Amino acid sequence: MRARYRFLLATLAGLILGAIIHIVIILTIPAFTDRDVYGLLEHTSHDDAPDFISMPESGSGLPWMAHADPAVNLAVCVYDLRKGPYLLSVSGETAFQSVSFHAQKGNVYFAVTDQAQVHGRNEFIIATDNQMAQLVQSGDYDSYYSHTIKVFSPTTKGVIVLRSFTPYPSAKQLSENSAALAECHRLTAQDQLRSQSPELEETIPQDLLPPRRGGI
């Protein structure tokens, strides 16, 4: 009788310990996986020209891309804020465009659609809490970037996803161009200059610009 009681006690202990192991595994997977979305896309980012990379439907290194929406052009920009905040500029010339901001592990912390556009553009500053506080305190934010949306990144590394909707197959080129024209790079002194003199925009070759809306 006593032996049976001990056996049941051991079973109970095993089950409780099993439940603890289960919880520990689930909660620590994000911390121990380096094949997360950032890890898989990190190689697409270069310090000189970190910009949006259009993802092909397959063979992108992201297995689920095979199940992505074929009517959406998906472009990603991988950021690392350790050397400074990022500037993101999206022109939104397609029927529908949205931007989602993902922390290093892939979870969304902010998302916005082209309904938030100002003068046909969506501009964002992505920074950590400290970097943003510095930008605001130094007065740089008010002087140069007051037209941008402040995005506080919970992690120093992350991924920005730009989705450009293609309502008809013939509009595919338009959404690809739109993704190619989107900018995503570390804040530079040039950005301050450009925000002061918008005519610099004119130096972009016209054939690089997507056609006006309504041209579809």
Added chain:
Amino acid sequence: MLIRQEVFQSSIPKRPFWLPAWPPSIEWLVLYALLLALIIGFGSALWMLRTPYPFGKEHNGPWVYWPEIGSSDIDPYAMAIVTQKARLPLGVNEGLELLATTDSTGRALYASCHYTLGNSISQARYWTITVYGTGTPAFHNVNAARANFTSSEIVRNEQGAFTINLSRDAASGNWIKLPKSGKFFIVLRLYDLPTTEDRVGLGQYRLPEITLQGCSS
């Protein structure tokens, strides 16, 4: 008395090597508890990480969706799946993905059958409907036959309603070609819903019905 017991013991079969002598020793009990914990712990964790997401599922007809995956309210299981499978979920304000693996009566979807999908969808700025086979490649784009429709392309009737034929053989009107064989599933994506509250209250939304029209052998 002694003789009787010997007779009894010789009649029971020899115990397997992994079973301990009864009563079990403390060492055996500890080893047993640890092994049990490891099997239960790892087994159940791996089981929960199979897709789709285990919690927070909402239903509307044949469609299922997970309203909290694209928000900061994401649960730890979904978080583990998103990380481990390197997914980029749609954000709360961007849109919503709905998945159908059955028709409106709850039967699994087979590529050898003919279905109609219709006839209306509640408000969203754009929507897309895409059919995926369960084999590889998942998105079958054979012979330029279409596997998806967007809300801009669809042909509607006078009331603004629409019907999409899902079958292997060509059909008139809106037609999506099904994969050669096996099961398939449908993903409905609603982009730019009017407000974020709407995605939680999507139970009242009008979503398309999936109706079985017949099967060929």
